[in-house]
Amino acid sequence: MRLNHPIRREPPENTIPLINVVFLMLIFFLFAGSIARDDARKIEPPLNILEDETIRSTGALIISPDGKTHFEDSEISIDDWMTQQEQDADSRGPLKIATDGSLEADKLEEILKDLKSSGRTDIVLITRRGSK
C-alpha cells in the first residue's frame, strides 16, 4: 500500500472579480470626489437654488456662526486676511467668503462693508447647491 500519494491542493481563490470591483471603486472616488482642501467643512453655507458656477472653498474667509473670521483653522482679522490675499500670487480671482447659513445678516454686511472699503469689488459668497 502506498501512503505517500500526492496531497490534493486547494486551487487558489479567484481574485480577478475582487480586483475588478476595487478598481471600479477607485475610479469612482477619483472622479466623484475632489482632493482640494475644504475649508468650509465646519460650517454650513446657505442653500442656493440657482444653478451657478461651482467653486472650491479652499482659501476662503470662513465666518463662524458666532461672527468670528477664520482662515485655514486659525482666527484672523479681516485686514490680515486681505493683506495675505494681496500678497499671495496664486489667489488671483474673487475674494471668497463662506458663512454659516444661520449667521445674522447684519454680521455678514459688516464684514462685506470692511472688504469693500479696500476697493475690491469682486467678492463672492460660497453657497451650497441644493433645492428646497
Next chain:
Amino acid sequence: MRFDAPVKRKAVGLTSLIDVIFLLLLFFMLASSFSRYQILDVASGGEGGGADSRPAYLRIHATDKIDLNGQPLAKVDMASRFADLSGEKNVIVAIWSGPEASVQDVVDVMSSARQSGLKTVLVTGN
C-alpha cells in the same frame, strides 16, 4: 554555452497589485470631499453709483416677515412678484435686512430675484 535552455516564466503575483490598489482606494476614500459649492456675487453695487430707475425696496425683518415696496411678501409668491417686476426695465432690488434676518434668508431672496433676471444690491446700514 547553452542558449536553448528553456526559459521558465513565473506568473506575476496579483497580491502586490491588489495591495497597491487597496492603498490607493483607501487614500482617495479618506482624502476626497463630496461637498459642492457655488458662488453668489454679493459685491455688486459700490458706493455712490446712481441708478436710472427707482429701485424696488425689499425688507427682510425676519424669516417669514418680508415686504416688497411696503407690501408684505410671502416666500411662496416671491417668484411671481419678481417676475412682475422684471417686466419693467432696469429694476434693481435693494435688499435691506433687519437684525433678525439670517444669511440664509438674504441668500433665498437674492437667488430668487436673480432667477427672475433682476439685479440685486445689499443695503448696508449706516
